[in-house]
Amino acid sequence: MKMDTSLAIQSYQNTKTPKIQNTSDDAKLKEQTDAFEALLLKTMLATAIKNEDPLYPKQAGSDVYHSMYLDTLSESLSGSFGYSELLLGYLKEQQAGKR
Numbered sequence: 001m002k003m004d005t006s007l008a009i010q011s012y013q014n015t016k017t018p019k020i021q022n023t024s025d026d027a028k029l030k031e032q033t034d035a036f037e038a039l040l041l042k043t044m045l046a047t048a049i050k051n052e053d054p055l056y057p058k059q060a061g062s063d064v065y066h067s068m069y070l071d072t073l074s075e076s077l078s079g080s081f082g083y084s085e086l087l088l089g090y091l092k093e094q095q096a097g098k099r
Contacts (some may be wrong), residue, residue: 026092034086038078045070 051058051066078084 029091030088031083033084033091034079036087037081037084038074040083041077041081042070042074067081 047071051062
């Protein structure tokens with residue numbers, strides 16, 4: 001069975017070399033998609049890194065500190081997992097389709 005993958009390859013190449021229309025709008029959009037990815041990562045990290053240790057009881061303010069730690073960690077990791085790039089490509093396609 002022979003499959004024609006030319007359309008998929010062409011679509012992939014188009015997403016790898018986006019046309020630059022307005023760099024300030026693209027930068028703002030990239031910033032927002034990175035922020036959304038950070039939100040997703042914070043949710044995943046909050047589930048993965050639970051601060052429930054029976055040997056060390058919670059101190060006053062430990063929840064705040066843990067939340068700040070997750071915020072910093074998720075912001076530093078955002079932009080490198082690929083969700084932001086996928087969302088950015090999708091939003092640019094939607095934006096180009098409306099013009």
